[in-house]
Amino acid sequence: MALSQRYVTGWQEWHDNRIKDLNRPYGWLSVVSQDWLTEAEPFTSEFVPGQWLLRDEDIYYYPDEERTAHGDLLTVDGKEARTPIHIPHGYNSNSGTGSSVPLFYKDLEVETITRVNAQGEKIHAVRVRDPREAARKGFADIETFPLSEEWIVPATFLAAEIRSHDVPTVEDGIYETNFAIGSIGLRLNGRRFDLGVFGHRAGSLDTGYFSNSVYVHIGDLTNGRETYGGGRLIELDPERLDEITELDFNRAVSFPCSLSTFVACPVTPAGNRLPFRVTAGEYVPPVSFERVATYKG
Template identity: 30%
Template sequence: MTVQYTDRTDRTGFVREWEQWHREKEEVLAGPHGFLAITGLHWLSPEPARFDDAPGAWSGTGEGVVVELAEGEELTVDGTVVRGRYAFGVIAERDSVYVAAGDALIEVAKRGGHDILRPRHPGNALRAAFSHTPAYAPDPRWVLEGRFLPHPRPRPVTVGAAVEGLEHVYDSPGQVEFELDGTTYRLTAFNGGAPGSLTVLFTDATSGVTTYAANRSLHLAAPDDEGRVTVDFNRAGNLPCAYTDLATCPLPPAENRLPVAIDAGERIPLERGGRD
């Protein structure tokens, strides 16, 4: 069912909370070392390679990522300055390690089984030009009461990625069911960042029209003891791939492609030709 906001005070508070969510999300995105600061997506191989936007020669080896710093080059790792050869060890899938190089932050990560390097420079042109992300006006109509339907045990789900040929595998604890205009829908959910919370990746009839074509993401608080969960499509947000080709964002599972228009949440970024 739809959660109703019946008085002006509730509506004002609802809008204020949404504006705070949107503002905080954009502050992370456009922060000095946020996704808009990324200058390169480098795929590491066993052969050491140098890149214009990071010191050192980098390789992905049997012992994990290794950097070989030439004379005069240095990185700061966990507050310690390192020179010469440094081994990061094996980095787990979807984990990242961040090291400092002057005012830049170098992300060393593993995505889809591949070691990658993503330097983040505060002066990157994409970050400098960013102003805001267009979004639909928040509307209580899009706050729905859903129900979490857990699987007997988590199921591995393989999805594509914004980078062609790359795949991600996530454990799905269950599905989220909700009703919209008399029709029931179910979306496969993945684990969220907080214990018990959920993340849903989806597309809908607005995708590629007013919202980003590849995906949008919705974070849900942990279901209550009866399995109820709030599905607030006003907080359907863009992933980093909506702004830059230097992201490896996952795509939604096939069953999460809704046939209806979700006219809520963030729209196509200005950087991709979107309009206010």
């Protein structure tokens, strides 16, 4: 059965919105640094005056007195940081991740992030976003495989007990906490697959920001060639998982770590690696950068 015009129009609208979102001034294209903090060792960013200090898993910011006297300072939740201030962990509606309140230095957005290392210890970093970097790296489109009805595959969702676990990322030593919430059962190339479904909950109603991202992380033989090496994801509606009847590989997209070295995404789960080419969804985004290690722990 050929794809309907309604499907093609809907897919194109979804794709255009994704390109627009990726080009946001403070989106993933804007990240210019990610510096990990060491307990009790003050850190000064090359982009923001003042110092950051990690103490007993809490982060504090100490403004530069001379720069502050000239009005050159960080704002925390809209207020000028003229004296040392505690930076609360959490999430906010500006960046989606990081500090629970907005942090800005001039037009740079600053956030603190929390992850886990290989020893299961919490690690914390300061990340800076620059809208000028987003403008420099911006692109008009991401090439995709031709739309095909063959990659809209009948599927069912099987819920499981939600389990939190720390998964390795594309950067050695950094782990991210994810939630395994179930699996998607389907048949491809004559074989049965049960693909893990994962979730990431961010924020809280208390901070005025909350999101619940649910997705399938797939790997296939196009990875590292036509598509991003770390696999791709297909997002699902967290409110309608029980209603799933198909999985649309035409909506497979690259992870944020395909756009910047200053973000570490989870590696593809072993059970979600498909032993053939998935010729649907996005090619690797047209962004050139060198992936370098940011964590030395």
